[in-house]
Amino acid sequence: MAEGKLSFKDKRWSLTGMTALVTGGTKGIGHAIVEELAEFGAVVHICSRNQADIDKCLKEWESKGFSVTGSVCDVKLRDQRENLMETVASIFHGKLNILINNAATNIIKKTTDYSAEDISTVMGTNFESTYHLSQLAYPLLKASGYGNIVNISSIAAANVLPLIAVYAASKGAMNQVTKNLAFEWAKDNIRVNAVAPGFVMTPLLESYMDKVDLRVALLEDLKVPCVAEHLNPSCSFTSLNSSLSLSISTTSNKSNALRALPNEPGGEGGEKVVRDMVSQTPLGRIGEPKEISVLVAFLCLPVASYITGQIIYADGGFTV
Numbered sequence: 500m501a502e503g504k505l506s507f508k509d510k511r512w513s514l515t516g517m518t519a520l521v522t523g524g525t526k527g528i529g530h531a532i533v534e535e536l537a538e539f540g541a542v543v544h545i546c547s548r549n550q551a552d553i554d555k556c557l558k559e560w561e562s563k564g565f566s567v568t569g570s571v572c573d574v575k576l577r578d579q580r581e582n583l584m585e586t587v588a589s590i591f592h593g594k595l596n597i598l599i600n601n602a603a604t605n606i607i608k609k610t611t612d613y614s615a616e617d618i619s620t621v622m623g624t625n626f627e628s629t630y631h632l633s634q635l636a637y638p639l640l641k642a643s644g645y646g647n648i649v650n651i652s653s654i655a656a657a658n659v660l661p662l663i664a665v666y667a668a669s670k671g672a673m674n675q676v677t678k679n680l681a682f683e684w685a686k687d688n689i690r691v692n693a694v695a696p697g698f699v700m701t702p703l704l705e706s707y708m709d710k711v712d713l714r715v716a717l718l719e720d721l722k723v724p725c726v727a728e729h730l731n732p733s734c735s736f737t738s739l740n741s742s743l744s745l746s747i748s749t750t751s752n753k754s755n756a757l758r759a760l761p762n763e764p765g766g767e768g769g770e771k772v773v774r775d776m777v778s779q780t781p782l783g784r785i786g787e788p789k790e791i792s793v794l795v796a797f798l799c800l801p802v803a804s805y806i807t808g809q810i811i812y813a814d815g816g817f818t819v
Contacts, residue, residue: 511802515540518591518643519799520583522574522632523602525552527701528651531788532599535796537565541597544590546572546583574602575623577631584635595639597799600629600673601651603666605703610664618665625669630676633691637684646689647799650677651791654697654814670695674810681808690807692798697814698776699786781816 505513519536523529524545533543537560545567547553553569560567568590572583587595604624606617629650640646655663656670674693681691698704777783794813797803812818 512800513540514597514796514799517541517596517645517799518594519543519597519599520587520595520632520636521545521599521601522572522628523547524569524599525549525556527703528696528699528788528791529599529601530556531792532601532795533560533567534563534565535789535792536597536599536799537563537567539796539800541799542566542591543568544587545569546574546602548573574628574632575604575620577627580628580631580635584632584639587636588639591639593639594643595636596643596645596647598632598636598640598646598648599651599795600632600648602628603651603703605663605666605706607662607706609662613665621665622669622672625666626672626676629673633676633680637687637689640684640689641687644688645801646684646687648677648680648689648691649795649798650674650691650693651795652677652693652695652810654695654812654818656695656810657818677810678808685807690798690804692807693810694791694794694798695810695812695814696791697780697786697812697817699788699791701788704785779817780814781819784815786813786815 505515514536517540519541521529521533521536521543522545524533524543525547529545533545533556536543543566545553545556546569548571550571553571557567557569570583570586572579574580574583602624604621606613606621608617633648636648640648650673652673653666653670654660655667656674660667674695677691677693680689684691777785791813794811798806798811
């Protein structure tokens with residue numbers, strides 16, 4: 500339906516005619532966000548470090564009738580961020596309605612083992628890119644007359660999870676800058692919010708599960724009790740039975756730290772970590788990227804025009 504024919508009610512629930520940039524848009528939550536925005540009518544540009552991934556996704560989206568373009572960018576590199584925004588400014592004629600800072604990385608280590616390069620990689624990808632891309636996007640967002648930034652944060656910013664101290668710090672910094680930008684740019688009709696997902700089925704979470712599985716000794720060092728006695732190093736998070744029956748823990752002293760469960764029949768390696776994650780999530784399951792993307796899209800809609808400066812948790816109740 501053409502924008503001019505939309506009713507007032509429909510316009511409040513439409514992104515028709517709006518433009519968006521989604522970083523890390525070829526996988527996981529980013530991929531789901533692109534589809535959600537496009538389904539609401541937005542024209543989207545994505546970036547990824549891998550041209551092959553971009554080409555594959557663009558072909559998929561073209562078949563669905565979505566208006567999406569893409570370019571290569573490693574967001575941890577300043578010059579590539581600048582090139583990306585120049586591309587976006589050219590494609591969208593100097594205006595941008597929506598910026599989704601989604602690209603992220605993680606390095607799984609004990610705090611004492613992080614190198615300066617590790618810290619630079621994680622902070623550069625997760626926080627510095629968010630800050631710098633927001634700076635670069637500011638004139639485009641302002642020029643659009645209706646600007647939105649949604650930063651993809653994490654429950655790790657407010658909860659202790661093992662072996663990801665730098666990742667957690669990067670997301671904590673993201674949360675704070677979200678509030679500062681919301682305050683500073685409100686006068687320019689730019690809203691800034693963050694969505695903090697819990698445990699969602701993405702490649703980043705799968706990587707974390709696999710690596711935690713292989714680092715049980717480190718969990719012992721961190722005083723996490725009852726690690727697996729019979730670790731299966733070949734156990735992959737991706738091979739877990741998705742229909743596994745998992746119950747919710749009713750213990751009154753629930754820890755906000757991810758813990759490995761005691762050894763149980765049929766529950767080894769990565770499966771133990773998943774069981775513990777789910778036991779601390781009231782909804783009793785791991786989320787799907789689509790369950791995050793719908794919230795992100797909602798925050799960009801005109802109907803959400805009074806929401807800014809918020810960190811919204813989408814975690815199945817984990818942070819309750």
